[in-house]
Amino acid sequence: MMMMNVPEDVGKQAIECYDICKHYGRGKSKIQVLQNLAMRVPKGKIYGLLGPSGCGKTTLLRCVLGRLSFDSGLVLTLGRPPLTRGHGIPGSRVGYMPQEIALYNEFSIKETLVYFATVHKMSRKETNIRIDFLMDLLNLPDKGRTVGQLSGGQKRRVSFAVALIQSPELLILDEPTVGVDPLLRQKIWDYLLKFSIEQNTTIILTTHYIEEARNADVVGLMRNGKILSEDSPQSLLEVHNLPTLEGIFLKLCMADSKETGSNENVAIDIGVDSQVAIDIDVDSQVETTLPTEKTSLLLPNGTPNGMANGHSHSYTNPTFNQVDNTPKSDHDDDVICRSRAGTKSGIPKYQYDKIPWKLHHFLPSLxxxxxxxxxxxxxxxxxxxxxxxxxxxxxxxxxxxYLAIGGTPMNLPVAVVNNEIPPNLSDAFLQQLPDDIIIQKPVATMDEALDNIREGRYFGIIEIPANYTAFMIKRFTTDGIIDNATLDGSSLKVTLDATNQQIAITLQTTILEAYNSFIALTLKKYGINPAQAQVPVVFVEPIYGSLDASxxxxxxxxxxxxxxxxxxxxxxxxxxxxxxxxxxxxxxxxxxxxxxxxxxxxxxxxxxxxxxxxxxxxxxxxxxxxxxxxxxxxxxxxxxxxxxxxxxxxxxxxxxxxxxxxxxxxxxxxxxxxxxxxxxxxxxxxxxxxxxxxxxxxxxxxxxxxxxxxxxxxxxxxxxxxxxxxxxxxxxxxxxxxxxxxxxxxxxx
Incomplete structure (x- = not known):
C-alpha cells in the first residue's frame, strides 16, 4: 500500500501540492511531465523553484493557478483548490508574471496599469495611488511613454508592476530574470525581498539560474517533473556539505538517475454540487464539488514535513494511498480522502469557511x-x-x-469578310453593329480571317456571301417554297472563338440584336411586315426583374x-x-x-x-x-x-x-x-x-x-x-x- 505523505497542518501554507501527476499526449507519444510531485510554499516567504528548461516548472505553476488540469493529486492555493468559485484563484488574489513580456506595445505605461487594475475591479482612486507607488518603487520611466518605446529591462519592470498592481497575496513569477543583465536581475531580487518582508507577500518564482536563488527563503530543486529536495538554501548547503547549490543539484540529479520505479496513472473527474469531495484511487476518479457552510479536508495521517511554521523540511517524492470510493459522510461540507484499510477516525481534519454564494460569481463582470x-x-x-x-x-x-463584374465586354475585334460587290444590304447590316462593342476588321478572304483568329487576333468572323442583297430580296418577296440556294445566299455565317464564354455570348447577342434591327428596317423599306422575320416566341415583361438585367x-x-x-x-x-x-x-x-x-x-x-x-x-x-x-x-x-x-x-x-x-x-x-x-x-x-x-x-x-x-x-x-x-x-x-x-x-x- 502506498501512503500519502501529508502533514497535519494541511491548508496552512500558501501553496500545497501532494502527489501531482500530469502527462501530455497519448500512447507512444505520451510524456509524463509531473511525477508524484509534492511541494509546500509557506506564507510570506520567497520560494525559488529551480530546474532546467523543460523540467515541468511552468506546467506546475499552471496547475497551481488552475490554468491546467492534472491527472491526479491534490493542489491547494491559499487554502483551497484553485478554481473554487469565489476563491479568487485565478483572480485578484494572485499576481502573475509570465516568461513573455505580455504587454500591449500600443499602450502607455499608465494605460497598461489602468487596464489591468480595471480587470481586477480596482477603484480609480486606488488605481492612481497604486500606480504612483509602483512607478516610484520600480523606478519606471515617464508613465506617458508607450511600451513599444521601452527597453527590454524597462518592459520587464512594467510587466512586474502589472503583476503587483492589485497588491496580491500571492505573486508567481515565471523566469522573471531570463535574458536580463545582472544589474536588473539584482534589482528584481531587491524588489522581491522588499515585498516579501514589508507586505508579507508570498512569492514563488521559477529560474534555471541556480546560484541566484540563494536569496530565497525556500528552494525547491526540480528535475524530470519531481521535486528532488525542498529546503532553505543554507540548510541544503549544510546537509549536503557542499559549497554551492549547483553542486547540490548535480548530486541530487545523479542520485535520481540511479533510482528506478513505476508511476501510477490516476484519472480525475471534476463535478460541481453542494460539497467538495475527493476520492483518490489508482483506478478511481476524483470528484470535486463546491462547499455549503464549511469545507473539511480529511486526509490520511502522514508524516509532517515541518514547514507549517516556516521550519526547514525536505520532500522526496511522496505518493498517494490507494483508496476506494467509500460513501460520503453525513457532513455535506467535507473533502474526503479515505484509505481502503482506514476509517474516518484518526484522520486529520481541515475546515475552512464556506464562501457565501453571490450572484456576481456566476455573471460576467462589467x-x-x-x-x-x-x-x-x-x-x-x-x-x-x-x-x-x-x-x-x-x-x-x-x-x-461593380466596375469589373457584370458589364458588357467592349472593343472586341471581329474580322469581317464581305464578299458582296458592291455592298448594299450587307453594308446596312454592318452599320447596325455597335462600334463600342465590335471593332470591325475587314479581311479579304476567309482563309486569312481563319489564320488570324487562330493566332488570337480576333474573337470572331462575320462572313457575308456574294449577291447577299439579291438573295435577301428574293427570300422575303418570293411566294411559295424558297430554294436552298436562296436560303444559303441570304444567311450570314459567324465563326467565334468560344474559349471565352462571356465574350462569345456577348458577340452572339450583339450580332443577333443588330440583325433584328437591320431586318426590321429592311422589310419596312420594302413594305413587308417586320414581324414575319421574327421567331414566333414572345417573351413578355417578366414578373420580377427585367429582360435586360445584368x-x-x-x-x-x-x-x-x-x-x-x-x-x-x-x-x-x-x-x-x-x-x-x-x-x-x-x-x-x-x-x-x-x-x-x-x-x-x-x-x-x-x-x-x-x-x-x-x-x-x-x-x-x-x-x-x-x-x-x-x-x-x-x-x-x-x-x-x-x-x-x-x-x-x-x-x-x-x-x-x-x-x-x-x-x-x-x-x-x-x-x-x-x-x-x-x-x-x-x-x-x-x-x-x-x-x-x-x-x-x-x-x-x-x-x-x-x-x-x-x-x-x-x-x-x-x-x-x-x-x-x-x-x-x-x-x-x-x-x-x-x-x-x-x-x-x-x-x-
Whole structure:
C-alpha cells in the first residue's frame, strides 16, 4: 500500500501540492511531465523553484493557478483548490508574471496599469495611488511613454508592476530574470525581498539560474517533473556539505538517475454540487464539488514535513494511498480522502469557511468587459494604418465588383469578310453593329480571317456571301417554297472563338440584336411586315426583374454578404492567436477573466468595426453605383449585420482553434473559395450535383444570398419562406460557432 505523505497542518501554507501527476499526449507519444510531485510554499516567504528548461516548472505553476488540469493529486492555493468559485484563484488574489513580456506595445505605461487594475475591479482612486507607488518603487520611466518605446529591462519592470498592481497575496513569477543583465536581475531580487518582508507577500518564482536563488527563503530543486529536495538554501548547503547549490543539484540529479520505479496513472473527474469531495484511487476518479457552510479536508495521517511554521523540511517524492470510493459522510461540507484499510477516525481534519454564494460569481463582470472593450478600441486607434485598411477594403472591394463584374465586354475585334460587290444590304447590316462593342476588321478572304483568329487576333468572323442583297430580296418577296440556294445566299455565317464564354455570348447577342434591327428596317423599306422575320416566341415583361438585367444584378446580393462575411473573418481570425502567442491571454486568464467576458468584449469591439464596413458597402451599392432595390432596407441591413456577426464568430472559432497566425490565415483563406463557389453567389446552386448540393445548403451564405436576393429583386418580406429561412440559418451560423469558440477557449485556458 502506498501512503500519502501529508502533514497535519494541511491548508496552512500558501501553496500545497501532494502527489501531482500530469502527462501530455497519448500512447507512444505520451510524456509524463509531473511525477508524484509534492511541494509546500509557506506564507510570506520567497520560494525559488529551480530546474532546467523543460523540467515541468511552468506546467506546475499552471496547475497551481488552475490554468491546467492534472491527472491526479491534490493542489491547494491559499487554502483551497484553485478554481473554487469565489476563491479568487485565478483572480485578484494572485499576481502573475509570465516568461513573455505580455504587454500591449500600443499602450502607455499608465494605460497598461489602468487596464489591468480595471480587470481586477480596482477603484480609480486606488488605481492612481497604486500606480504612483509602483512607478516610484520600480523606478519606471515617464508613465506617458508607450511600451513599444521601452527597453527590454524597462518592459520587464512594467510587466512586474502589472503583476503587483492589485497588491496580491500571492505573486508567481515565471523566469522573471531570463535574458536580463545582472544589474536588473539584482534589482528584481531587491524588489522581491522588499515585498516579501514589508507586505508579507508570498512569492514563488521559477529560474534555471541556480546560484541566484540563494536569496530565497525556500528552494525547491526540480528535475524530470519531481521535486528532488525542498529546503532553505543554507540548510541544503549544510546537509549536503557542499559549497554551492549547483553542486547540490548535480548530486541530487545523479542520485535520481540511479533510482528506478513505476508511476501510477490516476484519472480525475471534476463535478460541481453542494460539497467538495475527493476520492483518490489508482483506478478511481476524483470528484470535486463546491462547499455549503464549511469545507473539511480529511486526509490520511502522514508524516509532517515541518514547514507549517516556516521550519526547514525536505520532500522526496511522496505518493498517494490507494483508496476506494467509500460513501460520503453525513457532513455535506467535507473533502474526503479515505484509505481502503482506514476509517474516518484518526484522520486529520481541515475546515475552512464556506464562501457565501453571490450572484456576481456566476455573471460576467462589467468592469472586466469594459476594460477588454476599451483595450481593443485603443489598439485600433493606435494603429491608424490598420484601422484605415479595415475601412478602405470594403470600399475597394465593392467598387471593384461593380466596375469589373457584370458589364458588357467592349472593343472586341471581329474580322469581317464581305464578299458582296458592291455592298448594299450587307453594308446596312454592318452599320447596325455597335462600334463600342465590335471593332470591325475587314479581311479579304476567309482563309486569312481563319489564320488570324487562330493566332488570337480576333474573337470572331462575320462572313457575308456574294449577291447577299439579291438573295435577301428574293427570300422575303418570293411566294411559295424558297430554294436552298436562296436560303444559303441570304444567311450570314459567324465563326467565334468560344474559349471565352462571356465574350462569345456577348458577340452572339450583339450580332443577333443588330440583325433584328437591320431586318426590321429592311422589310419596312420594302413594305413587308417586320414581324414575319421574327421567331414566333414572345417573351413578355417578366414578373420580377427585367429582360435586360445584368449579371451584376444577380450577383449583388451574394457579393454584399460575402464581402461583409469575409471582412469579419479576416478581422477576427487571428485575434486570440496573437494574444495567446504573446502571453497576454495567460495573463488575463490568471487575472480571473472568464471566456464569456473575453468573447463578449471582442464581439462588441469587432461589431463596431463591422457596422462601419456594412454602412460603407450599402452606401456605395445604392448611392454611388445606383443598384436597384425593391425591398425593405431594414431587412437588408439586418441580413448584413447577421452576416457580419456570422463571419465574426467563424473567425473567432478559427482563432480559438489555431495556434499560429499562419495557421489561422490558412484556415480563413481555405474557407473562402468553397463558401464563395458553393453558396450560389457566382452561379445558381441548382447547377450543383446533388451530393455537393446538400453541402452547399449547409453553408452560411447559401440561404442568406437567396433571401437577400428575394428582398432586393422581388421586394419580398419575412412572410415568404425563402426570406425568413435565410435569417434563421444565418442566426444559427452566428450563435453556434460563437458558442464553440467560447467552449474551446474555456477548454484551452
Amino acid at each position: 468592469m472586466s468587459m469594459w476594460a477588454l472593450f476599451v483595450k481593443d478600441i485603443v489598439k485600433l486607434c493606435r494603429n491608424p494604418g490598420l484601422t484605415a485598411f479595415y475601412f478602405m477594403v470594403p470600399i475597394i472591394e465593392v467598387s471593384l465588383f 449579371f451584376t444584378q444577380f450577383m449583388v446580393a451574394g457579393v454584399i454578404i460575402s464581402i461583409i462575411f469575409f471582412l469579419a473573418v479576416g478581422l477576427t481570425s487571428v485575434t486570440f492567436v496573437v494574444e495567446r502567442k504573446e502571453g497576454l491571454m495567460d495573463r488575463i486568464w490568471v487575472a480571473g477573466v472568464s471566456t464569456c467576458e473575453v468573447t463578449i468584449a471582442h464581439v462588441s469591439t469587432q461589431f463596431l468595426v463591422i457596422s462601419v464596413q456594412i454602412a460603407v458597402v450599402l452606401l456605395f451599392t445604392f448611392q454611388v453605383f445606383k443598384m436597384t432595390n425593391e425591398g425593405n432596407i431594414f431587412l437588408i441591413v439586418l441580413m448584413c449585420m447577421l452576416q457580419g456577426l456570422c463571419g465574426m464568430s467563424f473567425g473567432l472559432l478559427i482563432s480559438s482553434v489555431c495556434d499560429t497566425e499562419a495557421g489561422a490565415v490558412q484556415a480563413a483563406l481555405g474557407s473562402f473559395y468553397p463558401i464563395l463557389l458553393l453558396s450560389g453567389i457566382i452561379w445558381p446552386i441548382q447547377a450543383i450535383p446533388y451530393p455537393l448540393y446538400y453541402i452547399a445548403l449547409a453553408l452560411p451564405q447559401t440561404y442568406a444570398a437567396e433571401a437577400l436576393r428575394a428582398v432586393m429583386s422581388k421586394g419580398w418580406g419575412v412572410d415568404h419562406f425563402e426570406v425568413w429561412i435565410g435569417y434563421v440559418i444565418t442566426t444559427a451560423w452566428w450563435l453556434i460557432p460563437l458558442a464553440l469558440s467560447a467552449l474551446i477557449l474555456h477548454i484551452r485556458r
